[in-house]
Amino acid sequence: MIKERLAALRNMMKRERWDAVVVPGSDPHSSEDVPSRWMLRQYMSGFTGSYGDIVVTQEHAGLWTDTRFFIQFAKELAGTEYVLHKLRVPEAEPYPDWMVRTLPNGCRVGIDGTCMSVAEVEHLKEKLSGINGTVVNKPDYINELWPDRPETPNDPIFVLSETYTGRSTADKLSWLRNELSSRNCNSMMLSSLDEIAWLLNIRSNDILFTPVTISYLLVETDKATLYTNLAKVVPEVEKFFRENGIVAKPYEEAIDAFNSLPSDARLLMDGRTMNFAMFSKGAEVLNDRLVDGISPVILEKALKNDVEIAGFRKAYLKDGIAQTKFFKWLEETLASGACPTEMDAADKMASLRREQENYLEESFAPITAIGENAALPHYQPTHEVCSTIVPKGLYLLDSGGQYLEGTTDITRTVPVGPLTELERIDYTLVLKGTIGLSTAIFPKGTRGANIDILARIPLWKAYRNFGHGTGHGVGHVLCCHEGPQDLRQNVYDQAMHARMITSVEPGLYREGMHGVRHENMILCVEKGENEFGNWLGFETLTCTYIDPSPCVPELMTDEEKAWLNNYNRSVYTRLLPWLSEDEKLWLRSKTIDNELPVPTPTDDKWNDWD
Helix, strand or coil: CHHHHHHHHHHHHHHHCCCEEEECCCCCCCCCCCCHHHCHHHHHHCCCCCCCEEEECCCCEEEEECHHHHHHHHHHCCCCCCEEEECCCCCCCCHHHHHHHHCCCCCEEEECCCCCEHHHHHHHHHHHHHHCCEEEECCCHHHHCCCCCCCCCCCCCEECCHHHHCCCHHHHHHHHHHHHHHCCCCEEEECCHHHHHHHHCEECCCECCECCCCCEEEECCCCEEEEECHHHCCHHHHHHHHHCCEEEEEHHHHHHHHHHCCCCCCEEECCCCCEHHHHHHHHHHHHHHEEECCCHHHHHHHCCCHHHHHHHHHHHHHHHHHHHHHHHHHHHHHHCCCCCEHHHHHHHHHHHHHCCCCEEEECCCCEEEEHHHHHCCCCCCCCCCCCECCCCCEEEEEECEEECCEECCEEEEEECCCCCHHHHHHHHHHHHHHHHHHCCCEECCCEHHHHCHHHHHHHHHCCCCCCCCCEEECCCCCCCCEEEEEECCCCCCCECCCCCEEEECCEEEECCCEEEECEEEEEEEEEEEECCEEEEEEEECCCCCCCCCCCCHHHCCHHHHHHHHHHHHHHHHHHHHHCCHHHHHHHHHHCHHHCCCCCCCCCHHHHCCC
């Protein structure tokens, strides 16, 4: 089937006189996870990973992705003509550079400008100019290759109450208008779905695991216009819109919105996320009255308010309850002689989350992996193809939930049977990285890239490493992966701020053997001020025990062992009121009764597991 789809694409390329075509992995809104209608990369290749771009010529089909998906590529695309082009490795050659090296002078490269950002297209144009190449925009070219292409989702919009958001829609719109005025602008077109949802306090179900609505939003001085499927605007939402000066119009009319702007309009758009087709239309109509700049919503959304932070704490408490029940179930199931599959475990985890009040859905497809499968950082089993969990080695579960109070994301690696010494060492080194970053103290203005190393030092000292980022921001009842902050080895200059919530998730992956990852969610907090400046640190929000039994105590400092003991003791104390007597005894056996030996603490920092 993939062979036939590539053949059809190449026939189109001949007709259009394209030397190459880019098949993007995103949608018109630069979403990381996309609705089925925009799963172009998967349709053309069969690759189900969440990151990557495809380039096809008459002689070559390549997929560019990073270290998280190398093993997955090999498994999913075996037997196809696709070639893996590795990113985030020393020898990486991004596809624009590959094009310059391999395409003829004067080449024509086809794109779908609705699914590529302005920044991506301009970078491609700049590279191709060196060989006199041309970028040709053909919006939705995939339509003629995908006869049964899914329709745009139309699930109803619902209002997320101020009880959970802590801030009214009117206040957020007023704030944005003031921000625009400070930039000498009086209007803004937004396309990032999480920014729109946050700004208007609305949610929907248009993307699996992410409660957003497919839309554009035009904010002007006296009104805001949401371009979406009008069938989604139910009566109570329509009333809410009227009360907040919001007008709903059909999604497809967004491209013409620029024509109705007043003559004095100065409109802000973020070219890093706005799709090329929409931005080009705005530039055509507005000329120099179009301002390309970073959306002010990105940072504001990342700085959680008191109500949101309290909501996250509740969400992680609920997750802790559900996960305690889950790991108890898993241990007892295996002890009984039964061997559930990886997907049985994922289904059980989801069912236990559903028991919690205000649960909406999972926040991403769970990574449930036994043994060597855990060596794939983004392993995605299915009910049809998955492994049986047997009582041997390590089991990894990376999962999360969407609650009205907040979004969760947590990874635990647990022993399900006898471990090798190498498994125990790897488990311990990764945990040391989690602890090292979680306990960091750093000056205000420090970037994520500056402290990423704290999670890697224990691994580097043992000549080990991992290829993915150490941490990402998380949205409030929104995207599980959120910016602008992150923790990774890059040059992105976003400083960490108090009130940002970020994951810390170092890992270690041995192909064909095992994988380890320990992930907590941490809140950036103010630690104090002195003559040397303002200081920040982290509070751990995650409320699920970390099993000490696989640890090699000799590899850990007394401070690390004390942190783990105190963390687990706090988890036990917080969860106690919500557990049955049997569950209390089980959790106690994993925490208080399973502490690592450590000298009597003499320093308050030993108790500061937050």
